[in-house]
Amino acid sequence: MGVVIRLGRISYVNMAPVFHRLMHEVEEISGVPTELNRMLLAGEIDIAPISSIEYARNATRLRLLPRLCVSSEGAVDSIQLVTRMPLGRVRSVAVTPESATSVVLTRVLIPRAELLPLEAAADADAKLLIGDAALKSAFEDPTPHYDLGRLWLERTGLPMVFAVWAAPEPVVDGLLQLQEALVASVRLARSEPERLAYEASERYGYPPGFLARYFEKLRYSFGPRERAGFYTFLEMARDVGELAQVPELRFLQDEEVPVA
Structure with missing residues (x-):
């Protein structure tokens, strides 16, 4: 065993x-x-x-x-930037402590914005929510939500x-x-x-x-x-300074035909 x-x-x-x-x-x-x-x-x-x-x-x-x-290829629903401002005017974002990738993605997509802890949301132009909190907010809160998966696809054309x-x-x-x-x-x-x-x-x-x-x-x-x-x-x-260098992807075994 x-x-x-x-x-x-x-x-x-x-x-x-x-x-x-x-x-x-x-x-x-x-x-x-x-x-x-x-x-x-x-x-x-x-x-x-x-x-x-x-x-x-x-x-x-x-x-x-x-x-x-x-x-995701496009909207993912569970990663949301919530703000009443047009995205181009956002200068500060209160970010969740739960996800490192989503925080870096916010910096990539809105490079001029200062990132603040989530408890500073009242003072920020926007707040970043992920996971179930983002789903719940998109479901219940009428404030405009910007889906980071959709924004990423619009920027790059990639998943x-x-x-x-x-x-x-x-x-x-x-x-x-x-x-x-x-x-x-x-x-x-x-x-x-x-x-x-x-x-x-x-x-x-x-x-x-x-x-x-x-x-x-x-x-x-x-x-x-x-x-x-x-x-x-x-x-x-x-x-944007969040990664020293892009690493080689090292796989457990080189399989080129994924199925899921």
Whole structure:
């Protein structure tokens, strides 16, 4: 009997398709993205979706799963800039402490804006929300919301990769088998969208129809377009001073035909 893999799970509803019917024995450890980033780099978990920018900052210590990411091509719904001002006039943004990638993406898209802690939202021109807080706000708050996935697509014409699945070196055994189980779970979730939406609704509290539309916007396959978008984001992060250099992507195994 092998060692049970410690698998990180982002605590947001965006993970529902990946864990829909995961047929693999794991120890599931849940947290917001920045918590998982820290735990992964500390060796407290064996594999997890990690913020794209944090992977890049620590790439020499990590290996990537070649078939999985968390991305969107256009609007993603769960990363929202909320402001009553036109975007061109925004000079300060109160940002969530939960996601490193979204904060850097804000800097890339609105380079002149000062980034403030979220508790300073009352004094900022805009606030950045991610995950379930962003979904809830878009659902309930009539203030204009700017979807960072859509803004990114308008700027680059490419998907935005928010998270990649990474493992600290030395990697534990069995990760490629786990990857196959995760991909199979996504495939099954895609094949039964109503069941996915209803089960996620029971767990997270959003209406099933709302979740069904949200899941349609998410992508989990780390294909050629996603990799191009990932590199583009890292280059732009470097250009605004958020990354020293763009790393080489080092995969657990070189598979060029992702399916998810």
